[in-house]
Amino acid sequence: MSDGAVATTIFAVFMAGAVALGLAAVRGRGKQGGLAEWSVGGRSLGAVFIWVLMAGEGYTSFSYLGAAGWGYNYGAPVLYVVAYMSCGYAVGYVVGPMLWAYARRHGLVSISDMVAHRYGRPWLGAGVALLVTVFLLPYIQLQITGMGVVVSTISYGAISLNWAYFIGFAVTTGFVVVSGLRGSAWVSVLKDVLVIGTLAFLVVYVPLHYFDGYGDFLDRVVREKSDWLTLPGSGGSRYGEAWFATTSLLNALTVVIFPTTVAGYLGARSADGLRRNAIWLPAYNVLLFVPMLLGMAALFVVPGLVGAESNLALFKLVVDSLPAWGVGVIGVAAALSSIVPMAVFMLVIGTMWGSSVLSLLPRWRGPRRQKLASQAVVVVAGALALVLTYAAPNTLVRLSLISYEGMAQLVPMLLIGLVWRKLTLAGAVSGLVVGVGIVCALVFSDHDPVFGVNAGIVALAVNLAVALGVSYAGPAGRRDERPDAEVLARDPLGAEGEDGADGADGEGERGVRAAAGP
Incomplete structure (x- = not known):
C-alpha cells in the first residue's frame, strides 16, 4: 500500500469516528429541549467538557499552519497569540461568570440575544447577528x-484541495447540525488527545532528528537567526513592541466576548466551573510554543519557503521525516483542529439567526421552530463559505483582515452596556458604527498598524469615547431599554444565580420572548 493510501485510510477512519462521536453525544437527547439544548448544550456541560471545548475553539488550524508560518517568517511576534490568550483567560475569570449569570437569568443563548434584551430592541439583536x-x-x-491544505499534504497529493475542502465542510456539518454544542465538546475530547499527544512527540522528535537536540538547535538560532528572537522579528516587519502590546490588549478584551467563547460560557453548568476553567486554560497555551519552535526549526531544514508556502513549514518536516501512518495521525490532529472551531463558528451563526433574525418572523417563533431554523442556517453558512472558497477565496480572505478588530467594537455595547446602566441605545450604536467604520478605513487602506499601534485598539478608543459622549450628552434612554444588568454588577466572584432557577428554562423560551422585546 502506498504512503498516500496509508495516510488517507487513517484519516478516513478518524473522520468517521469524529462524526460517530458527535452523533453519540446526543443519543437519548434528540427529542429533548429546543434551541437551548442544541445551541448551548442545555446549559449543562461540566468543567472538563467546557475546558476541552474552549481549548478546542482556541487551538485551530492556525496553530498548526499559521503559527508555524509566523515562526518561520517573523519569529518573536507570533508570541502575541500566547500573550493575548493568557490575558484573555484572566479577564474571562470575571467576565465569563457574569455573562453566564445574565444569560441564564433571562434564558438567552447568544450575544445578539443579550444585546436585544439589554436595549429592548429586537432589531438591534438582528443587526448584531448580521454583523x-x-x-x-x-x-x-x-x-x-x-483543513484542505492539511489533508492534501498528508495524503501525499492523493486527495485534491477541492475534495479536501468539501470533506471538511461535510464532516463538520454532519455532526454539528444534529448534535450542536454538546457534539462539538465530545469531538473536542478526541481532538485534544490527538493534539497533545502529537505535539508532545514532535517537540521531542524534530530537534533530535534534525539537530543534536535543543542545545544545538537553539544555538544555531541565536548565531544565525537572532532577528527571529526579538521584536519586530525578521525582515523588518511592522510588528514591533507597540503592536505587540496593543494587539495583546485588544485581543484579550475581544476574546471574552467573541461569540464562540460566549457559546462555551453559556453551555456551562455553573459559574464556578467557568472560574476553574479560566485557571486551567492557560496550561493549554504551552502547546502553542511547539508549532512556533518547529516553524523556526524549518528555517534550517527547508529554507526558502515564501508566501503561503511558509504555512506548510511544520508539515514539510512531518512528511519528510515520518512514516505514512505517523503523517496520517498528525494530519488527523490538525484536521480536527479545523473541524472543532469551524463547528462552533457555524453553530454560533445558526443560533444568532434562529434566535435574533428569523424570530422576528411570526412563523419562526417558538424554541423548536427556532432550532430548525438555526440548523438550516448552519448548512447555508457553511455552504456559502465553501462556495466562496472555491469561487472567490480572496473575498473572505480580505474580510478576515477586519474580523477580530471589527468584533472588538462590540465590547462597549455588550460588556459596558451590561455593567453600566447609563449607556444608552444611541450611545452604544453610535460607538459601534464609528468603531467599525474606522477599522474598515484603516485596514483596507493598509494603515494597520497605525504608527506601530494596532488599528483595532485605535478604533475601540474612539468607539468608547463616542459611546460615552453620546450617552452623557444625548437624551436619556427609553424605559424599555433594560438596564437590568445588576446581576453582573454584584459580586462577580460570588455564587449568585448558580442554580439558575430564575429564568433558565431548558427550552430558552423566556429568552426568546425577552429578546423579542416587551
Whole structure:
C-alpha cells in the first residue's frame, strides 16, 4: 500500500469516528429541549467538557499552519497569540461568570440575544447577528482552507484541495447540525488527545532528528537567526513592541466576548466551573510554543519557503521525516483542529439567526421552530463559505483582515452596556458604527498598524469615547431599554444565580420572548 493510501485510510477512519462521536453525544437527547439544548448544550456541560471545548475553539488550524508560518517568517511576534490568550483567560475569570449569570437569568443563548434584551430592541439583536456573521464567515473559510491544505499534504497529493475542502465542510456539518454544542465538546475530547499527544512527540522528535537536540538547535538560532528572537522579528516587519502590546490588549478584551467563547460560557453548568476553567486554560497555551519552535526549526531544514508556502513549514518536516501512518495521525490532529472551531463558528451563526433574525418572523417563533431554523442556517453558512472558497477565496480572505478588530467594537455595547446602566441605545450604536467604520478605513487602506499601534485598539478608543459622549450628552434612554444588568454588577466572584432557577428554562423560551422585546 502506498504512503498516500496509508495516510488517507487513517484519516478516513478518524473522520468517521469524529462524526460517530458527535452523533453519540446526543443519543437519548434528540427529542429533548429546543434551541437551548442544541445551541448551548442545555446549559449543562461540566468543567472538563467546557475546558476541552474552549481549548478546542482556541487551538485551530492556525496553530498548526499559521503559527508555524509566523515562526518561520517573523519569529518573536507570533508570541502575541500566547500573550493575548493568557490575558484573555484572566479577564474571562470575571467576565465569563457574569455573562453566564445574565444569560441564564433571562434564558438567552447568544450575544445578539443579550444585546436585544439589554436595549429592548429586537432589531438591534438582528443587526448584531448580521454583523457578527460577516466577521465569522472568514473564519469558517479559513478553517476549510486550512483543513484542505492539511489533508492534501498528508495524503501525499492523493486527495485534491477541492475534495479536501468539501470533506471538511461535510464532516463538520454532519455532526454539528444534529448534535450542536454538546457534539462539538465530545469531538473536542478526541481532538485534544490527538493534539497533545502529537505535539508532545514532535517537540521531542524534530530537534533530535534534525539537530543534536535543543542545545544545538537553539544555538544555531541565536548565531544565525537572532532577528527571529526579538521584536519586530525578521525582515523588518511592522510588528514591533507597540503592536505587540496593543494587539495583546485588544485581543484579550475581544476574546471574552467573541461569540464562540460566549457559546462555551453559556453551555456551562455553573459559574464556578467557568472560574476553574479560566485557571486551567492557560496550561493549554504551552502547546502553542511547539508549532512556533518547529516553524523556526524549518528555517534550517527547508529554507526558502515564501508566501503561503511558509504555512506548510511544520508539515514539510512531518512528511519528510515520518512514516505514512505517523503523517496520517498528525494530519488527523490538525484536521480536527479545523473541524472543532469551524463547528462552533457555524453553530454560533445558526443560533444568532434562529434566535435574533428569523424570530422576528411570526412563523419562526417558538424554541423548536427556532432550532430548525438555526440548523438550516448552519448548512447555508457553511455552504456559502465553501462556495466562496472555491469561487472567490480572496473575498473572505480580505474580510478576515477586519474580523477580530471589527468584533472588538462590540465590547462597549455588550460588556459596558451590561455593567453600566447609563449607556444608552444611541450611545452604544453610535460607538459601534464609528468603531467599525474606522477599522474598515484603516485596514483596507493598509494603515494597520497605525504608527506601530494596532488599528483595532485605535478604533475601540474612539468607539468608547463616542459611546460615552453620546450617552452623557444625548437624551436619556427609553424605559424599555433594560438596564437590568445588576446581576453582573454584584459580586462577580460570588455564587449568585448558580442554580439558575430564575429564568433558565431548558427550552430558552423566556429568552426568546425577552429578546423579542416587551
